[in-house]
Structure formats: structure tokens, C-alpha cells
Amino acid sequence: MTRIDYRTHTTLITGASSGLGAEFARRLAERGSNLVLVARRADLLEALAEELSSKHQITATAVPFDLTMPAPGEALAEELARRGITVTSLVNNAGFGTHAPFRQEDPDRIQKEISLNVAGLVDVTKAFIDQLTGVLVNVASTLGYQPWPNAAVYGASKAFVLSFTEALWQESRGSGLRVLALSPGPTRTEFFDVVGSEDMARGARMQTPGQVVATALDALDRRNPPPSVVSGAVNWLGTLISRFATRRRTVLAVGAITQRQTRTSRTGRAGTR
Known part of the structure; x- marks a missing residue:
């Protein structure tokens, strides 16, 4: 395969208002791709679209949109068709996590998490895949490589994304479409603001969005x-635990890590009061 000439592509990026989504937008604009920026926060999207259009002489279109709605892919495709926009590359970045013992999780919050991380990603992919000729990137997570107590739903949703994307990679071979599951570890984004704590990353060295997108x-x-x-x-070394240990040993090992993170977090908070 030859290197992609992004100047011939229009890339749809979900979750584009901040973090990895905004970083993907900046890096792809530098490479000449036109952009469709999708997220709920219209003000941030429009500011980013204006910035990138002016700086790189590309067309960046802000499309405020709620991907947790039923059948978001069809509705989004209809909106872009109405605007005369044809998407040729897709970055599914939108998603969020929750962190608590499953018994304590809010049912409505869990439902939205699954709707966005799993159902929304699949639906958007299905809506656009037949017209993609460049890249399809689905953002998974290192938590998708093993069960993760206290983030059971989030980890499982990212395991789905990882498996789903790798299957699409095989299905797309020979078509010219490059399919990739990207698994970041802890990254300096708004992710932990949404989660409500940094317990999931306690003791880990965080990467920057630039490092992750460059990967x-x-x-x-x-x-x-x-x-x-x-x-x-x-992070790559951390994923090896699931490849060389039994399922029992893996989940026990990860459970010990999460318990240690929680104890450290509680001790730290108590010490700062």
C-alpha cells in the first residue's frame, strides 16, 4: 500500500470537540484532509472548524449532533447528504467511561455509555463504510484487553470495539480501506473529568493526545x-497479561491493581482535606 494522500479525502471525526478527537482534526487538517467535526458542543466545534479552515485552507464543517440517539448513523448520513458532503474517511472517537463497582452504577448512565461506545459506533460505521476509501479508525482502549473491575461496562465496551474493528480489518483487506483499532492508555483529556476521578489512571504515566494520534x-x-x-x-506491555495468563489469573491481577488504585486515591484525598 502507498501512503494515503489525505488531500483527496473528507474525514468525519466523532467526539471532535476536545481531546483525541480535536487532535485527530488538527493532525489530519495539517495533512490536507477536509473535515466533518461531530460532537454535541456546538461552540467548541465551530471554533475548531474556523481555526482549521483558516490555518490550513481546508473545508471543516461543524455538525452538532447527539450520537446517543437511536440510529444515529442514518440520521447523520442524511444530514451530510442534505449538505452535499461525501465522507471518505472516518474516525470514531466519541465515547465516555464510568468508574465504580457495577452494583453502584446508575442504570441510565450505563445505558448511555453502551449506546455511545458500542451501538453508536457500530451504527455510524455501518452508515458510512460503503463510501469509505481512506481510513476507518475506531478508538478502543487498553482496558479492552482484559476485564477491568470497577470499570466493567467501559472495559467491556472497548473490548467490543477492539474485536469488531479487527474483524472489519480482515473483511476490508483488498478494498483499499485501512482499518485500525487504536488503544490508548491513560491520556490527558477530558475523559477523567467525565468519569469523575483519576482512579483508573492512578500510578500510570499519562500520554498526551498528540502522542496517541501520532501512534x-x-x-x-x-x-x-x-x-x-x-x-x-x-501500555503495550500491560496488555500482554491477557495473552500469557489464564482468565482467572488475569482478572485477579487486574482486580488487585484496581483495589490498590482505589486505596491510594482515598489516602490521597484524605491527606489533602
């Missing part, structure tokens, strides 16, 4: 891109 684009630039990539050598 994805470097993988897509390869002559033979892989089906998935983990951002950061330490």
Missing part, C-alpha cells in the same frame, strides 16, 4: 498497516 497515523502510514495498535510501549 495511529504512523500505523496507518505503514506499507502493511496492522488491525490494531496500542499507544505507548508501557
Whole structure:
């Protein structure tokens, strides 16, 4: 495969108002791609679209949209068709996590988490995949490589994204479409603001959005891109636990890590009061 000329593409990015989504927008605009920026926060989307259009002489279109609605892919495709926009690359970045023992989770919050992380991602992918000729990037997580107590729903949703995307990678071979599951570890974004704590990352070295997006684009630039990539050598080593241990040992080991993170967090909060 030759390197992609993004100047011939229009890339749809979900969750584009901040964090990894905004970083994907900036990096792809630098490479000349036109953009469709999708998220709920219209003011941030419009400011980013204006910034990138002016700086890189590309067309960036802000489309405020709630991807937790039923059948978001069809509705989004209809909106873009109404505007005369044809998407040729897709970055499914929208998603959020919750962190608490499952018994304590809010049912409505869980439903929205599954709707966005799983159902929304699948529906948007289905709506656009037949017209994609460039790249399809689905943002998974290192938590998708093993069960993660106290983030059971989030980890399971990202395990789904990882498996789903790797299957699409195989199905798309020979079509010219490059499919990639990107698995970041802890990253300096608004993710932990939404979760409500940084317990999930306690003791971990966080990457920047720039480092994570560079990992994805470097993988897509390869002559033979892989089906998935983990951002950061330490994070990659952490995913190996599920490859060389039994399921029982894996979940017990991860459980010990999460318990230690929670104890450290509680001690830290008590010490700062």
C-alpha cells in the first residue's frame, strides 16, 4: 500500500470537540484532509472548524449532533447528504467511561455509555463504510484487553470495539480501506473529568493526545498497516497479561491493581482535606 494522500479525502471525526478527537482534526487538517467535526458542543466545534479552515485552507464543517440517539448513523448520513458532503474517511472517537463497582452504577448512565461506545459506533460505521476509501479508525482502549473491575461496562465496551474493528480489518483487506483499532492508555483529556476521578489512571504515566494520534497515523502510514495498535510501549506491555495468563489469573491481577488504585486515591484525598 502507498501512503494515503489525505488531500483527496473528507474525514468525519466523532467526539471532535476536545481531546483525541480535536487532535485527530488538527493532525489530519495539517495533512490536507477536509473535515466533518461531530460532537454535541456546538461552540467548541465551530471554533475548531474556523481555526482549521483558516490555518490550513481546508473545508471543516461543524455538525452538532447527539450520537446517543437511536440510529444515529442514518440520521447523520442524511444530514451530510442534505449538505452535499461525501465522507471518505472516518474516525470514531466519541465515547465516555464510568468508574465504580457495577452494583453502584446508575442504570441510565450505563445505558448511555453502551449506546455511545458500542451501538453508536457500530451504527455510524455501518452508515458510512460503503463510501469509505481512506481510513476507518475506531478508538478502543487498553482496558479492552482484559476485564477491568470497577470499570466493567467501559472495559467491556472497548473490548467490543477492539474485536469488531479487527474483524472489519480482515473483511476490508483488498478494498483499499485501512482499518485500525487504536488503544490508548491513560491520556490527558477530558475523559477523567467525565468519569469523575483519576482512579483508573492512578500510578500510570499519562500520554498526551498528540502522542496517541501520532501512534495511529504512523500505523496507518505503514506499507502493511496492522488491525490494531496500542499507544505507548508501557501500555503495550500491560496488555500482554491477557495473552500469557489464564482468565482467572488475569482478572485477579487486574482486580488487585484496581483495589490498590482505589486505596491510594482515598489516602490521597484524605491527606489533602
